[in-house]
Amino acid sequence: RCIWAFAFLTGLSTSIVRSATMISIYALFSVAGRHRSPVNLLCFTAIIMLLVNPASLYDIGFQLSFSAVLAILLLMPLFESYFPENYFVGRPVQRYIYNMVGMSVAAQIGVAPLIAYHFGRFSTYFLLTNFVVLPAATIILYGALLVVLFPVLGPILLWIVGILNKALGWISQMPCASIDGLHPTVLQICLLYVAFFCVYFSLRTLQQRVPPIT
Numbered sequence: 001r002c003i004w005a006f007a008f009l010t011g012l013s014t015s016i017v018r019s020a021t022m023i024s025i026y027a028l029f030s031v032a033g034r035h036r037s038p039v040n041l042l043c044f045t046a047i048i049m050l051l052v053n054p055a056s057l058y059d060i061g062f063q064l065s066f067s068a069v070l071a072i073l074l075l076m077p078l079f080e081s082y083f084p085e086n087y088f089v090g091r092p093v094q095r096y097i098y099n100m101v102g103m104s105v106a107a108q109i110g111v112a113p114l115i116a117y118h119f120g121r122f123s124t125y126f127l128l129t130n131f132v133v134l135p136a137a138t139i140i141l142y143g144a145l146l147v148v149l150f151p152v153l154g155p156i157l158l159w160i161v162g163i164l165n166k167a168l169g170w171i172s173q174m175p176c177a178s179i180d181g182l183h184p185t186v187l188q189i190c191l192l193y194v195a196f197f198c199v200y201f202s203l204r205t206l207q208q209r210v211p212p213i214t
Helices: 002-009 014-032 038-052 054-058 060-080 092-119 126-149 151-172 186-209
Strands: 121-123 178-180
Touching (some): 014 060, 054 060, 060 092, 060 186, 092 121, 092 186, 126 151
Antiparallel strands (some): 121 178
């Protein structure tokens, strides 16, 4: 209930609906004692959302949200397999950096073709941007909940948002911050994703044949 209340409170954006639906399905499967595959949950969520509103397939937010999450679900375990077993045990700083870098790279791989198609550009400083945005977004999210309980904290939250906007503006003004003028066709986008899955499954096959690092 709290999840869907938050979804309605934030305006039922595509990414929020996707997250709320996945969490709801995950909870149902947990109660039923069924196996929960994250990729299967993501695909099932997409099917449900398309059955409710088939036009969502053409929504940019829908495309970016699902492509980013799918890339993260596929690539993060693959990235981690190249580290020695239990490497991150007792190393919270390394774990945090790995999660930040790994998720940023994976998500960017998933959405880069779509961003190039819809917006005609590619951000070269996406990793630096995510190191700024993700911690700030977490603070803003929890801060927004605190402001509901303690309105006096509102100016502090606005100050943090202002700092975030200035930081993003500064990064966008850096030399070579983006590659513009990209206009890939639908066929080229499809071929890029085909190439992505070919490389992914090749690496998975290679990983299964090579003994894990110890």
